[in-house]
Amino acid sequence: MISAPGTTPSLSRLTAGTLATVVALALAPATAAQPAADLDRSLDRLVADYIDLYTRESLPRWRTLFLPTFTVASTTAEGGISVRTLEQFYGAQERGFAAGQPMGERLENVRVDRRGRMASVVADFVFWQAADTTRGRLMLSAIHQRDGWRFHSLMFSYHD
Numbered sequence: 001m002i003s004a005p006g007t008t009p010s011l012s013r014l015t016a017g018t019l020a021t022v023v024a025l026a027l028a029p030a031t032a033a034q035p036a037a038d039l040d041r042s043l044d045r046l047v048a049d050y051i052d053l054y055t056r057e058s059l060p061r062w063r064t065l066f067l068p069t070f071t072v073a074s075t076t077a078e079g080g081i082s083v084r085t086l087e088q089f090y091g092a093q094e095r096g097f098a099a100g101q102p103m104g105e106r107l108e109n110v111r112v113d114r115r116g117r118m119a120s121v122v123a124d125f126v127f128w129q130a131a132d133t134t135r136g137r138l139m140l141s142a143i144h145q146r147d148g149w150r151f152h153s154l155m156f157s158y159h160d
Helices: 011-027 035-051 059-063 087-098
Strands: 065-075 081-085 103-115 116-129 132-145 148-157
Touching: 035 103, 035 148, 059 087, 065 087, 065 103, 081 087
Parallel strands: 065 148
Antiparallel strands: 065 081, 103 116, 116 132, 132 148
């Protein structure tokens, strides 16, 4: 606290300021104090679950990896961009699995960059359905909140 020259701050102001600081620290999110190793481990689990839960049987659990406001942007063959909501993206996955043909994805050359409670995942991917295989690149952004890591957005391209 800065006081005018020759004056001292009142004790009540110091006490109120100190009390406000103590309350703010007490109410700070628990994740701020979470050890980096725990954040890294749980982020690695999120990335692994992105692939491991991508099955017909576990698709409803796979959906829980994403925030309700999750968005997907992808390039089109014509040079444009397609943007979808979680509902649209998840619906496409449901329809793909409902077709009854084997379908899946694997990640290669995965790079995870965590900065505090935010992270990016960059990888090459191989998507297959029946006998068709397609390669592409993706970028996932994730954020850690009270209940753990969740994906915020996905960008991907088959056209690079």
